[in-house]
Amino acid sequence: MSCWNANEAVLGTLMAAGGDSVIAISDELNHASIIDGIRLGRQINKQSKSKVYKHSDMENLEALLKASSDIQYKLVVTDGVFSMEGDIADLARIVELCNEHDALLIVDDSHGVGVCGPTGKGVAEHCGVHGQIDCMTGTLGKALGGAAGGYIASSRKLIELMEQKSRPQLFSNAVPSATAGAANKAIEILTRDNKRVEKLRENVHYMREGLKSRGFETMEGPSAITPIILGETSKAIAASKRLLELGVFVIGFGYPVVPEGSARLRVQISAAHETEHLDRALEAFSKL
Numbered sequence: 001m002s003c004w005n006a007n008e009a010v011l012g013t014l015m016a017a018g019g020d021s022v023i024a025i026s027d028e029l030n031h032a033s034i035i036d037g038i039r040l041g042r043q044i045n046k047q048s049k050s051k052v053y054k055h056s057d058m059e060n061l062e063a064l065l066k067a068s069s070d071i072q073y074k075l076v077v078t079d080g081v082f083s084m085e086g087d088i089a090d091l092a093r094i095v096e097l098c099n100e101h102d103a104l105l106i107v108d109d110s111h112g113v114g115v116c117g118p119t120g121k122g123v124a125e126h127c128g129v130h131g132q133i134d135c136m137t138g139t140l141g142k143a144l145g146g147a148a149g150g151y152i153a154s155s156r157k158l159i160e161l162m163e164q165k166s167r168p169q170l171f172s173n174a175v176p177s178a179t180a181g182a183a184n185k186a187i188e189i190l191t192r193d194n195k196r197v198e199k200l201r202e203n204v205h206y207m208r209e210g211l212k213s214r215g216f217e218t219m220e221g222p223s224a225i226t227p228i229i230l231g232e233t234s235k236a237i238a239a240s241k242r243l244l245e246l247g248v249f250v251i252g253f254g255y256p257v258v259p260e261g262s263a264r265l266r267v268q269i270s271a272a273h274e275t276e277h278l279d280r281a282l283e284a285f286s287k288l
């Protein structure tokens, strides 16, 4: 199972289980797998509903929750770190709103676990609400290093429901054992030792400052994702190609991955980078 499957499994299964009184409420910049998970849920259960709130707009989320007060099962779903912007969800406020309106909160923290929070436990830890998220999904393919695989972390009851009912879990092979073993080790290292998370934070700061001093406008956020908006898709692709010629691998994203007119380079920084690597990358950006 990957995180794509995990999001389809959680949303498809819970929306099916909600009968004629279930709604999924989703941030407009959520990852494609959340969008498709909700689409799947709506197909499986034609009586289910869905609504989208403006990106990180807590007043809009609250209004949608209030308007859904007659619906029995309310699911609020958000990315922890938004994958194309590098900004984070206001999980402290979202937890509060979900408690107030008796909604179940699902957070995909694929880009947050191993990166955000004092000990790398993710955006919930960063926001002071670690342990208060009803259901977490994530990938083993980013900070946890296995390059593939995903997970659902939740109460025993919800996990049992997934084991019994979720089709991506029932009808697909499990994560390969080598990948599971590697991820297990990564979690063990992350739990025992904070130095990689600290080094990552220093590297991100170094790179962001270096880019800014060279005239690049980076989008702010506490994650390792550092987007540089260039506008036209062709410009982002050309910049990415030129950087590769200069020995630096930075992917350019354009429409339909991001909205038209906001094509970007997405710089991803790792704890494995040494200062000399970051300096070489910055040199390439200067030439660009």
Ligand SMILES: Cc1ncc(COP(=O)(O)O)c(C=O)c1O
Pocket: 002, 003, 004, 005, 031, 033, 079, 083, 108, 110, 111, 138, 139, 140, 141, 148, 149, 150
């Ligand atoms: C926020 C988010 N969710 C889910 C996924 C999908 O993860 P996986 O590759 O494990 O299917 C990604 C991958 O890019 C992602 O960024």
